[in-house]
Amino acid sequence: xxxxxxxxxDAVGEAIARAVRRAGSRTREVAVAIHGDAAITKVIQMxxxxxxxxxxxxxxxxxxxxxxxxxxxxxxxxxxxxxxxKDPESNDVLLVASRSENVEQRRAAVAAAGLVARVVDVEAxxxxxxxxxxxxQMPDGGIDRVVAVVDFGASTTTFSVLxxxxxxxxxxxxxxxxxxxxxxxxxxxLSLEEAGRAKKEGGLPAxxxxxxxxxxxxxxxxxxx
Numbered sequence: 001x002x003x004x005x006x007x008x009x010d011a012v013g014e015a016i017a018r019a020v021r022r023a024g025s026r027t028r029e030v031a032v033a034i035h036g037d038a039a040i041t042k043v044i045q046m047x048x049x050x051x052x053x054x055x056x057x058x059x060x061x062x063x064x065x066x067x068x069x070x071x072x073x074x075x076x077x078x079x080x081x082x083x084x085x086k087d088p089e090s091n092d093v094l095l096v097a098s099r100s101e102n103v104e105q106r107r108a109a110v111a112a113a114g115l116v117a118r119v120v121d122v123e124a125x126x127x128x129x130x131x132x133x134x135x136x137q138m139p140d141g142g143i144d145r146v147v148a149v150v151d152f153g154a155s156t157t158t159f160s161v162l163x164x165x166x167x168x169x170x171x172x173x174x175x176x177x178x179x180x181x182x183x184x185x186x187x188x189x190l191s192l193e194e195a196g197r198a199k200k201e202g203g204l205p206a207x208x209x210x211x212x213x214x215x216x217x218x219x220x221x222x223x224x225x
Contacts, residue, residue: 005038005102009111012112013108013113016110016112017113029116030118031120032110032120032121033125034103034122034123036122036123036124038099039097039102040066041096041122042066042094042095043092044095045086045087045090045092046058046090047090055080055093056078059093063097066097069099073101074098076096079093081093125167127149142162143164145164147161148160148161152176152220153176153177154177154178156172156173156174157224158170159171159172179216180216184212187211187212
């Protein structure tokens with residue numbers, strides 16, 4: 001992976017396969033998501049009286065107005081959101097597009113893991129859908145509530161804020177678990193592999209909590225505060 005772009009689909013597929021084995025999952029159909037920077041989203045208005053076939057044709061005709069790439073290089077889809085506030089005779093329609101290579105990279109990675117990508121989504125929308133599955137754990141079911149979600153990765157941390165289960169703010173930070181691994185390497189003279197294993201499995205000296213982990217957590221908190 002490089003800046004959330006898949007460079008080596010086979011290597012990513014191997015990592016996905018390991019995660020599936022560890023989870024004990026028997027699922028073979030999965031959903032994947034594209035980072036927001038690689039997707040184009042636009043809410044457009046369409047007449048409410050269009051049937052499904054006519055709506056699809058109209059969206060296809062208008063899509064190239066909003067997509068700055070040749071249409072043959074793009075994968076796109078749309079969803080009817082409901083009546084438009086701008087025009088009582090129209091529906092708001094969400095148009096989402098991305099370069100086809102972004103979609104194919106993800107399909108290739110999950111295929112390398114022996115899985116099939118049935119859904120290709122955008123990260124923000126996937127996060128909204130995931131949060132909707134957890135409303136029973138939220139005060140008031142998440143309605144009129146502000147929820148923060150931190151996606152802490154190896155080299156990038158994504159901080160998202162949702163209100164009424166809709167993403168209203170997202171920011172990426174170049175900070176992640178790799179920094180902790182590197183600090184363990186420096187502090188205890190370990191190799192990358194040894195430090196990664198120790199971080200996951202334990203066995204580090206008694207001062208690890210106070211001298212390494214706690215300062216790292218403080219840094220992480222400052223990054224997203």
